[in-house]
Amino acid sequence: MSRTIFFEVEILDSKTKEQLCFLDKVEPHSSVGDIKSLFHKSYPKWYPARQALRLDPKGKALRNDDLLQNLPVGTSATLYFRDLGPQLGWTMVFLAEYIGPLLIYLLFYFRVPYIYNHKYTLTSSSHHVVNLACACHSFHYIKRLFETIFVHRFSNGTMPLRATLRNCAYYWGFAAWLAYYINHPLYTPPSYGKTQVRYALIIFVLCEAGNFSVHWSLNSLKCEGAKCRRFPNPSKNPFTWLFFFVSCPNYTYEVGAWVGLSIMTQCVPVALFTFLGFIQMSIWAKGKHKTYTREFKDYPNFRMPILPFIL
Amino acid sequence: MSAPAMGTSKTAHTDSSHKKKKGPGTLAIAYLVIYNVVMTAGWLVIAVGLVRAYLARGSYHGLYYSIEKPLKFFQTGALLEILHCAVGIVPSSVVLTGFQVMSRVFLTWAVTHSVREVQSEDSVLLFVVAWTVTEIIRYSFYTFSLLNHLPYLIKWASFLNIHRYTFFIVLYPMGVAGELLTIYAALPYVQKTGLYSITLPNKYNFSFDYHSFLILVMVSYIPLFPQLYFHMMRQRKKVLGHMEEYSKVE
Numbered sequence: 001m002s003r004t005i006f007f008e009v010e011i012l013d014s015k016t017k018e019q020l021c022f023l024d025k026v027e028p029h030s031s032v033g034d035i036k037s038l039f040h041k042s043y044p045k046w047y048p049a050r051q052a053l054r055l056d057p058k059g060k061a062l063r064n065d066d067l068l069q070n071l072p073v074g075t076s077a078t079l080y081f082r083d084l085g086p087q088l089g090w091t092m093v094f095l096a097e098y099i100g101p102l103l104i105y106l107l108f109y110f111r112v113p114y115i116y117n118h119k120y121t122l123t124s125s126s127h128h129v130v131n132l133a134c135a136c137h138s139f140h141y142i143k144r145l146f147e148t149i150f151v152h153r154f155s156n157g158t159m160p161l162r163a164t165l166r167n168c169a170y171y172w173g174f175a176a177w178l179a180y181y182i183n184h185p186l187y188t189p190p191s192y193g194k195t196q197v198r199y200a201l202i203i204f205v206l207c208e209a210g211n212f213s214v215h216w217s218l219n220s221l222k223c224e225g226a227k228c229r230r231f232p233n234p235s236k237n238p239f240t241w242l243f244f245f246v247s248c249p250n251y252t253y254e255v256g257a258w259v260g261l262s263i264m265t266q267c268v269p270v271a272l273f274t275f276l277g278f279i280q281m282s283i284w285a286k287g288k289h290k291t292y293t294r295e296f297k298d299y300p301n302f303r304m305p306i307l308p309f310i311l
Numbered sequence: 312m313s314a315p316a317m318g319t320s321k322t323a324h325t326d327s328s329h330k331k332k333k334g335p336g337t338l339a340i341a342y343l344v345i346y347n348v349v350m351t352a353g354w355l356v357i358a359v360g361l362v363r364a365y366l367a368r369g370s371y372h373g374l375y376y377s378i379e380k381p382l383k384f385f386q387t388g389a390l391l392e393i394l395h396c397a398v399g400i401v402p403s404s405v406v407l408t409g410f411q412v413m414s415r416v417f418l419t420w421a422v423t424h425s426v427r428e429v430q431s432e433d434s435v436l437l438f439v440v441a442w443t444v445t446e447i448i449r450y451s452f453y454t455f456s457l458l459n460h461l462p463y464l465i466k467w468a469s470f471l472n473i474h475r476y477t478f479f480i481v482l483y484p485m486g487v488a489g490e491l492l493t494i495y496a497a498l499p500y501v502q503k504t505g506l507y508s509i510t511l512p513n514k515y516n517f518s519f520d521y522h523s524f525l526i527l528v529m530v531s532y533i534p535l536f537p538q539l540y541f542h543m544m545r546q547r548k549k550v551l552g553h554m555e556e557y558s559k560v561e
Contacts, residue, residue, distance in 0.1 A: 181511075181516045181517065181518075182516070184511060184516070186511040186512035187511075187512070187516055188512050188513065188514050188516055191514055265516065266514065266515065266516060267515070267516040267517070268515045268516065268517035269516075269517065
């Protein structure tokens with residue numbers, strides 16, 4: 001018969017070192033997450049997602065699933081607290097980031113007052129490609145909103161409010177900038193006319209389908225938060241066969257869709273957005289690729305992060 | 312925006328190379344010493360050129376023309392510093408260094424060189440002098456820092472460091488004033504000639520108004536300048552504090 005030894009946990013502020021909370025009779029098999037919940041009771045405004053607890057004021061934040069008894073502390077632990085600021089759940093983050101571009105583009109498409117010369121207010125463009133571009137752009141973001149709500153399974157992670165606002169400023173600002181030119185009264189349609197638009201549309205549609213297929217396939221992997229038991233593989237769906245060549249075909253298809261849109265509109269801001277997005281997604285893909293190769297010993301050598309054979 | 316190049320980016324570098332030599336190999340250090348010596352010499356040439364031209368003409372007016380070529384050469388050469396950070400032989404942020412060097416290069420080429428009419432403005436002299444004094448101190452300081460295994464040079468390095476952080480109190484606002492006044496002087500000419508501007512319609516569906524862009528650049532000094540100025544002030548307090556401790560130990 002073993003006697004349960006209870007832990008004592010003292011929580012200090014990282015900067016001022018003053019004691020914020022003292023918890024006694026803490027079960028040894030409690031997790032850091034449990035501690036955070038207890039701390040939250042004393043300080044209602046610091047919900048667990050906002051808390052960073054560390055063993056050392058300047059050290060790394062502890063994970064929620066770390067167990068108290070596994071930490072290098074005696075039965076009396078001292079943890080240092082730092083406020084991470086207001087946090088948003090991933091779903092909220094993505095909704096905010098996607099609703100903006102969707103609606104802002106439409107403001108320019110319908111030429112609401114004060115954007116263009118007043119004689120063009122609420123008129124519509126005479127170019128067929130402008131209507132098509134609006135349909136494609138809107139479809140792209142509606143699909144993303146749909147996926148955010150119904151398809152993606154997010155871990156319990158959050159994102160700091162400040163970072164979300166910065167991302168939103170970027171996406172919303174860029175959407176406004178490219179929408180301004182596409183829907184401008186002086187817009188010039190593509191140099192190769194209908195052929196160019198047609199091929200661009202095919203690229204766009206195929207890549208949107210591909211991107212959705214990959215998201216669906218990723219959804220079917222059995223994952224608990226960030227840890228998955230198996231790495232993604234091609235399935236019967238031909239769009240997923242890109243998994244033979246790349247680790248993150250969702251990013252590949254995403255770049256492809258924007259390339260399609262750039263060719264369709266023949267507009268420099270769209271091309272610039274595509275380029276910057278490509279750079280960012282390559283960085284993410286490289287990181288993901290490294291995680292896969294590290295976690296799974298049998299990960300196929302043949303695969304590249306984002307571009308088959310190249311990158 | 313160009314004024315920040317007066318040493319802000321290299322603060323991390325100086326602190327770390329002041330404490331102990333680690334990181335870059337001997338070849339890299341030899342290269343950096345040569346680079347910093349050449350840059351010090353270059354800016355000295357510019358300084359001497361300014362003084363000689365002033366004595367010869369007897370007035371401050373139009374001194375830019377006497378040092379135009381070395382100024383362009385050595386200021387543009389500073390682009391190498393971005394490479395140094397990227398490769399890792401200098402422990403500074405690529406983004407920060409890049410930003411500062413690019414802003415200097417922007418003022419040299421995209422404003423002063425491109426808009427001929429501002430070259431005879433006195434504001435140009437204001438920032439050229441500020442840049443010259445700053446760069447001479449900065450590059451000679453780095454040279455001595457890199458060679459800091461020679462004990463008697465440490466005193467020189469400290470001397471320069473103190474002066475660098477003290478001079479900037481005046482040089483920094485002086486440089487910023489010169490830069491802002493020069494950009495402001497360029498505005499009417501840019502608007503009249505449509506320099507570097509693209510209008511609609513065109514087949515790439517893009518437009519750019521350089522005049523508005525320059526105004527945006529001027530406005531961006533408002534948030535940036537105080538931040539960088541106070542950062543340097545804090546660095547100065549820290550460095551002068553270390554100096555006191557160091558001399559006490561001696």
